[in-house]
Amino acid sequence: MAEFFDQLVTLCGPEMNAAMKDGDLDRAGAVIEGLATMLGRSIARAAGGDTREIDKMLTACEQHVAAEAAGIAGVMNLAKALRAHRG
Known part of the structure; x- marks a missing residue:
């Protein structure tokens, strides 16, 4: 993977x-x-086209995407703060 x-x-x-x-x-x-x-x-x-399984997977994916976006946003904000601190 x-x-x-x-x-x-x-x-x-x-x-x-x-x-x-x-x-x-x-x-x-x-x-x-x-x-x-x-x-x-x-x-x-x-999901083999099963709408219930699709809904479950979408929910899990949405949570994963949100966590990834928040994590990267934190790293980006930290890098920005460090650059500003260095002048």
Whole structure:
């Protein structure tokens, strides 16, 4: 699974970095939209199309995404504070 995650990072990381560097929110949104589309399709496949299972997986994914976003936001805010402190 780590190899798959590494592949996602290799694919998405540079695209998101470039989008944010350029202030291109449409480009960043396209990355997120693509990931969300494939996540939805993957969930449907994993659940065998069962709507109850899809709902369970979506709930779990939403919680995981929220935790990841909050964690990265904390790191980003810490880095910003350290840069400001250094002057």
